Amino acid sequence: DQQVKQNSPSLSVQEGRISILNCDYTNSMFDYFLWYKKYPAEGPTFLISISSIKDKNEDGRFTVFLNKSAKHLSLHIVPSQPGDSAVYFCAAGNTPLVFGKGTRLSVIA
Amino acid sequence: DAGVTQSPTHLIKTRGQQVTLRCSPKSGHDTVSWYQQALGQGPQFIFQYYEEEERQRGNFPDRFSGHQFPNYSSELNVNALLLGDSALYLCASSLARLAGPPGMLETQYFGPGTRLLVL
Numbered sequence: 001d002q003q004v005k006q007n008s009p010s011l012s013v014q015e016g017r018i019s020i021l022n023c024d025y026t027n028s029m030f031d032y033f034l035w036y037k038k039y040p041a042e043g044p045t046f047l048i049s050i051s052s053i054k055d056k057n058e059d060g061r062f063t064v065f066l067n068k069s070a071k072h073l074s075l076h077i078v079p080s081q082p083g084d085s086a087v088y089f090c091a092a093g094n095t096p097l098v099f100g101k102g103t104r105l106s107v108i109a
Numbered sequence: 110d111a112g113v114t115q116s117p118t119h120l121i122k123t124r125g126q127q128v129t130l131r132c133s134p135k136s137g138h139d140t141v142s143w144y145q146q147a148l149g150q151g152p153q154f155i156f157q158y159y160e161e162e163e164r165q166r167g168n169f170p171d172r173f174s175g176h177q178f179p180n181y182s183s184e185l186n187v188n189a190l191l192l193g194d195s196a197l198y199l200c201a202s203s204l205a206r207l208a209g210p211p212g213m214l215e216t217q218y219f220g221p222g223t224r225l226l227v228l
Contacts (some may be wrong), residue, residue, distance in 0.1 A: 001126045004151075034216065036219070041221070042221050043113070043115075043199055043201075043219035043220050043221045043222050043223075044152065044199070046216050046217070046218060046219075046221070062149065085130055087150070089151050091151075093220060096142065096154035096165060096167055097142075097149030097152075097154065097217060098154070099144075099152045100151050100154070101149065101151045102151055
């Protein structure tokens with residue numbers, strides 16, 4: 001039973017365009033959500049987070065949107081850069097964190 | 110400022126053996142969580158240590174055990190290794206949030222992981 005789902009295993013975007021990564025969750029008790037980025041041979045790197053009391057959080061090129069009624073969150077990257085190519089994990093909860101399976105983003109120059 | 114470090118980076122063991130993985134948390138952090146990431150999956154929570162005690166545990170058998178030392182570093186031990194234990198083992202550190210607004214979590218910072226192969 002997957003509580004956090006990232007239904008797109010991969011995504012390709014042209015450099016300079018917007019990347020939108022999606023995540024759905026089933027547990028309405030989740031009150032904190034995070035996005036991590038992972039390069040090969042490295043551990044996940046924290047990117048951005050959002051509390052359930054907000055519906056948007058922005059940090060530079062990265063914005064996370066939370067729709068609690070739909071149990072859906074998304075990560076927008078604008079503009080996308082080749083260095084953004086990585087696997088992106090959505091995580092939810094408090095302790096413990098529950099992760100999705102990840103979406104591999106490829107930004108094409 | 111040293112981040113989370115893990116050792117060793119890679120390890121090869123045979124079925125039935127035992128393994129110990131080590132983690133040093135980020136400076137100033139007092140909580141260590143361990144995750145297992147199988148190929149093509151997201152990290153799965155094993156357990157979390159705070160104040161040298163296991164605070165929470167995921168759905169992993171008793172073959173998986175841990176320890177936290179007074180300097181906040183931690184070990185993950187796996188006994189009677191199975192082929193299915195082959196995975197990337199990630200350690201994450203954070204600062205325990207004992208008070209504050211509900212819904213907030215101290216962000217967990219991950220180490221580079223230890224890749225374990227069981228033959």
